[in-house]
Amino acid sequence: MKIYTRTGDEGETGLWGGLRVSKDSPRVQAYGTVDECNAAIGVARAAGVDTALDALLAQIQNALFVVGADLATPGEAAHIPRIDTEAVLALERAIDDLEAQLEPLRQFILPGGTLSAAYLHLARTICRRAERWVVALSRSEPVNPQVIVYLNRLSDLLFVAARHANASVGVPDVPWESPRQRKALEGE
Numbered sequence: 001m002k003i004y005t006r007t008g009d010e011g012e013t014g015l016w017g018g019l020r021v022s023k024d025s026p027r028v029q030a031y032g033t034v035d036e037c038n039a040a041i042g043v044a045r046a047a048g049v050d051t052a053l054d055a056l057l058a059q060i061q062n063a064l065f066v067v068g069a070d071l072a073t074p075g076e077a078a079h080i081p082r083i084d085t086e087a088v089l090a091l092e093r094a095i096d097d098l099e100a101q102l103e104p105l106r107q108f109i110l111p112g113g114t115l116s117a118a119y120l121h122l123a124r125t126i127c128r129r130a131e132r133w134v135v136a137l138s139r140s141e142p143v144n145p146q147v148i149v150y151l152n153r154l155s156d157l158l159f160v161a162a163r164h165a166n167a168s169v170g171v172p173d174v175p176w177e178s179p180r181q182r183k184a185l186e187g188e
Contacts, residue, residue, distance in 0.1 A: 026133060026136050026137040026140065026141075027071060027072070027074065027137055027141065029133045029137075030071050030130060030133035030134045030136075030137050031067075031068045031071035031072050033126060033129050033130035034064055034067050034068050034071065034130045034151075035064075035068060036126045036129075036130070037064060037123055037126040037127045037130055037154075038061050038064040038065070038068075040119060040122050040123035040126050041057050041060060041064075041119075041120070041123045041158075042061065043119045043122075043123075044057065044116050044117075044119035044120045044122075044123055044165075045057050045058070045116075047114075047115040047116040047119050048114075048115070048116050049116045049161075049165050049168075050165075050168050053098075053161060053164060053165065053168070056094055056161070057161070059090075060091075060154065060157070063083065063087055063150075066081045066082070066083050066087070067083050067147055067150060067151070069081055070082050070083050070144050070147055071134065071137075071143070071147060074141060074142065082144055082146070083144060083146050083147050083150045084146055085146060087146070087150055088149050088150050088153050091150070091153040091154055091156075091157050092153060094157055095153070095156055095157050095160050098157070098160045098161060098163075098164045099160055101164060101167070102160070102163055102164060102167055103167075103173075105163075105173070107175045107176065108175070108176040109163075109173040109174055109175055109176060110174045110175070110176055111124075111125075111162065112174060113162070113165070113166035113171045113173070113174065114165055114166055114169060114171050116165045117162040117163070117165040117166045117171070118162075120158050120159075120161050120162035120165055121158070121159070121162045123158050124155050124158035124159050124162065127151055127154050127155040127158060128151075128155050130151055131148060131151040131152055131155065134147055134148050134151060135148060
């Protein structure tokens with residue numbers, strides 16, 4: 001397969017089925033942002049996470065290819081995989097499993113900690129952006145509603161995964177300090 005095709009040199013890209021659209025269309029923005037999220041998860045994995053979390057993140061990366069294909073295929077296409085309720089339920093089970101290993105969250109926390117956790121937080125914010133693009137797209141074109149649910153749940157999972165990545169190496173959550181708390185700590 002050739003990497004360059006020159007078919008996008010005029011600012012358009014092809015969707016599954018042959019339809020050509022502008023590279024800045026909401027549909028392309030949506031699946032492009034899903035791709036960014038997938039890449040950020042890959043960076044988090046490369047930064048080092050435990051074996052179980054790595055396996056979960058690999059499954060999610062594969063599912064994000066399904067999300068991308070789903071978004072890049074408007075209308076019906078029998079041989080294109082679609083994200084479904086079972087994929088959402090799998091994320092919910094994974095969230096529950098990870099949360100069971102963590103101290104309960106009692107306050108807002110700052111994104112960060114270990115490098116892998118910081119990248120997982122970055123992936124979470126990219127996932128939220130992808131979700132916003134899909135919601136915007138759904139206002140003007142048909143979209144599989146499970147894609148929105150999946151991305152919403154995935155951002156929750158990435159938050160919990162970031163906490164897990166920190167906790168698994170003994171790095172505590174860093175609580176957000178409100179301006180009032182900061183003043184109290186500074187003795188004002």
